[in-house]
Structure formats: structure tokens, C-alpha cells
Amino acid sequence: MTIETPGKTPGTPAEGEIRDEDLQEGGLASDLDDDWDDDDEDEDDGLDMLPPPEAPASVPVDEQKTGFFAVIGAPNAGKSTLVNRLVGSKVSIVSPKVQTTRSRIVGIAMHGPAQLVFIDTPGIFRPKRRLEKAMVQAAWSGAGDAGDGLLMMIDAKRGITDDVRLIVDGLKAEGRRAWAVLNKVDLLAREKLLPLAAEVDGLGIFDRIFMISAENGSGVDDLADALAAIARKGPWMYPEDQASDVPLRFLAAEIVREKLFLSLHEELPYALTVETEAWTEKPDGSARIDQVVYVQRESHRKIVLGAGGRTIKHVGSAARTELQQILERRVHLFLFVKVRESWADDPERYREMNLDYPR
Numbered sequence: 001m002t003i004e005t006p007g008k009t010p011g012t013p014a015e016g017e018i019r020d021e022d023l024q025e026g027g028l029a030s031d032l033d034d035d036w037d038d039d040d041e042d043e044d045d046g047l048d049m050l051p052p053p054e055a056p057a058s059v060p061v062d063e064q065k066t067g068f069f070a071v072i073g074a075p076n077a078g079k080s081t082l083v084n085r086l087v088g089s090k091v092s093i094v095s096p097k098v099q100t101t102r103s104r105i106v107g108i109a110m111h112g113p114a115q116l117v118f119i120d121t122p123g124i125f126r127p128k129r130r131l132e133k134a135m136v137q138a139a140w141s142g143a144g145d146a147g148d149g150l151l152m153m154i155d156a157k158r159g160i161t162d163d164v165r166l167i168v169d170g171l172k173a174e175g176r177r178a179w180a181v182l183n184k185v186d187l188l189a190r191e192k193l194l195p196l197a198a199e200v201d202g203l204g205i206f207d208r209i210f211m212i213s214a215e216n217g218s219g220v221d222d223l224a225d226a227l228a229a230i231a232r233k234g235p236w237m238y239p240e241d242q243a244s245d246v247p248l249r250f251l252a253a254e255i256v257r258e259k260l261f262l263s264l265h266e267e268l269p270y271a272l273t274v275e276t277e278a279w280t281e282k283p284d285g286s287a288r289i290d291q292v293v294y295v296q297r298e299s300h301r302k303i304v305l306g307a308g309g310r311t312i313k314h315v316g317s318a319a320r321t322e323l324q325q326i327l328e329r330r331v332h333l334f335l336f337v338k339v340r341e342s343w344a345d346d347p348e349r350y351r352e353m354n355l356d357y358p359r
């Protein structure tokens with residue numbers, strides 16, 4: 001077992017439907033162009049994938065390497081933060097709340113001649129509700145697909161929690177080994193790191209232990225170097241112009257969900273889902289994105305809208321700004337909030353979330 005320390009000190013319109021712009025004065029609808037109904041619109045787009053932050057250097061096929069790794073861990077360990085940092089752009093949403101990631105998401109990082117493919121997974125815990133079961137199932141299935149290695153992230157501040165033990169027991173039962181990635185070392189006094197690493201080593205399934213801060217990047221390059229070193233010789237598995245396996249229309253819904261997670265409290269973020277219903281390419285190069293936020297109760301809908309539509313307006317505006325940065329063009333975002341009491345028991349919603357429906 002090797003312990004790797006970071007180089008640096010870790011230092012309505014009607015019937016229950018409301019469009020957010022209807023709640024705004026001169027809101028999003030007003031920045032639509034006059035040619036809104038132009039026939040040239042492409043009405044079924046958003047299926048493209050996110051491009052990488054920069055074009056990878058071209059590498060002859062016989063020098064290319066590929067590694068397929070899954071990132072697993074308890075909720076909130078920092079898995080998505082790490083995958084985003086490795087990829088160099090946001091492929092997976094992040095929030096301070098647990099269980100933000102709901103399905104497995106592939107992030108593709110280029111590291112010299114190596115294409116490192118990461119499967120970001122939902123946090124693993126003891127699920128109770130159907131959606132939770134689907135998420136945990138997706139996480140274990142992602143772990144099963146890690147052809148070249150498994151990274152288990154552990155929040156160094158929290159240490160070895162019940163969820164960490166649950167995952168370790170699950171891996172042991174399958175006879176699997178992993179690399180441990182102790183994250184958030186920026187939050188921990190240096191003298192506590194080595195005892196924690198020894199404790200993690202004592203769990204008996206880790207070949208290497210890394211200490212990183214996914215947030216500030218410390219130790220992440222060393223981890224990427226180590227992964228690139230064990231990547232297999234062979235042609236890259238994804239096109240060079242792709243940073244993720246999720247279509248942009250899915251990413252767009254995720255970004256709205258992230259803003260809802262950041263704006264809403266307690267249980268409400270867990271009681272909603274967001275879907276992109278339509279994606280229209282405008283002749284002027286902008287995109288119109290229509291999304292539905294499904295909530296379970298009328299009282300939830302009121303909270304999501306906020307007084308005078310303030311909450312949904314804030315969410316829409318933050319999401320639109322980020323989408324414009326990602327897409328590098330103007331975005332018109334239309335959010336509808338609908339009550340669907342039983343969306344969490346509807347197989348169609350699971351398909352949209354890219355999750356298998358647990359029976």
C-alpha cells in the first residue's frame with residue numbers, strides 16, 4: 001500500500017403551469033427575437049455532447065492509452081467535484097447537499113497520451129425510497145463497469161462513516177480492491193491525515209491511498225498521473241471532441257436541478273425532478289430550452305415559485321447564465337413547474353433520469 005500526499009500543503013399561464021418569465025417584468029420572453037416563429041428552427045436538438053475544454057493534442061493511435069475508472073463513495077464525498085476537475089469542465093452537478101448526483105455520468109479527461117474515462121456515480125448509502133434505490137443501484141452498476149480501476153472517495157473531514165463501511169463491505173463481498181482517495185484535505189489539520197490514512201489502510205481493500213482536495217486541486221495531478229500510468233495501451237474510446245456521455249439537453253436539466261438544490265431547503269430538492277421537454281435551435285444562433293420541473297405537491301410548487309415568482313426567477317437566471325457560458329451562445333430558458341404527485345413512481349421519469357426503475 002502506498003500513501004500519496006499532495007505536493008503542496010493542503011492548504012400560468014394556466015392549470016398549474018407557470019413559466020418563470022411570466023412572473024418577470026420584461027423577463028426572458030422579452031429577449032426573444034422577432035423571427036421567433038421562423039421555419040428554419042431546428043426543433044429537436046440538444047442531443048450533442050459537451051465538447052472538451054480544449055482540443056487534446058493529437059497523439060498517434062499506436063501511442064494512445066485508455067483507462068476506464070469509476071468514482072464511488074458516500075454521498076457528498078466530492079466525487080462530482082473531482083470528476084469535473086479532472087475533465088476540466090462541468091460534466092456533473094455539485095451542491096453542498098447529499099445525493100446531488102442521481103445517475104452515472106461519464107466524464108472524459110485527456111492526460112497526455114491517455115484518455116481517462118471516469119464514471120461519476122451517485123453516493124452509496126442505505127436507500128429507503130424508490131428513487132434512492134435506483135440511485136444506489138446505478139452507483140454499484142457504475143462500480144461494476146470500472147474496467148481499469150475503482151476510486152473510492154472518502155471525505156477526510158468525516159472519516160470512516162457507516163456509509164464508508166457499507167461500501168467497503170460491499171466491495172469485500174465481491175472480492176474487489178480499490179484506490180482510496182481521501183478528499184477535502186484542505187479542511188483537515190495536517191497531523192490528522194496520516195492517522196486517517198492508516199485507519200483507511202486498515203480496512204484492507206486499498207492498494208494505494210491518495211490525499212487530495214478536489215476543490216482546490218491539490219494532489220489531483222498526481223492522481224491523474226498515477227491513473228494514466230496504469231491506463232492500457234490502445235486507441236481512445238471516445239471521440240476527441242467529447243467531454244461527457246450525456247447529451248446537452250440532459251446536462252441543461254441537471255444545471256437547473258443544481259440551482260434548485262442550491263436555492264431550496266430541507267427535503268424539497270429531493271422531491272423534484274427536471275426534464276428538458278424541447279430544445280429549439282434559433283436561426284440567430286441562440287437556443288430556446290423548455291423544461292419542466294416536476295414537484296409532488298401544490299405546496300411544493302408554491303415554494304419552488306417563491307413569492308411573486310422570485311425563487312424560480314433566480315433559479316432560471318442563474319441556470320441561463322451558466323448555460324450560456326457552456327453553450328457559448330444566447331439561451332432562452334422557459335421553466336414550467338408542474339405537480340405530479342407520483343412522479344417518483346413513474347418509470348418514464350426514471351428513463352429521463354437515465355436510471356433503471358427498481359421493482
Ligand SMILES: Nc1nc2c(ncn2[C@@H]2O[C@H](COP(=O)(O)OP(=O)(O)OP(=O)(O)O)[C@@H](O)[C@H]2O)c(=O)[nH]1
Nearest residue numbers: 076077078079080081096099100101123213214215
Ligand atoms: N472544502 C472542500 N469541499 C469540497 C471538496 N470537494 C468537494 N467539496 C464540496 O463538497 C460538497 C459535495 O461535493 P460533490 O462533488 O457534489 O460530492 P458528491 O460526492 O458528488 O456528492 P453526491 O452527489 O451526494 O454523491 C460540495 O459542496 C463541494 O463543493 C474539497 O476538496 N474541499
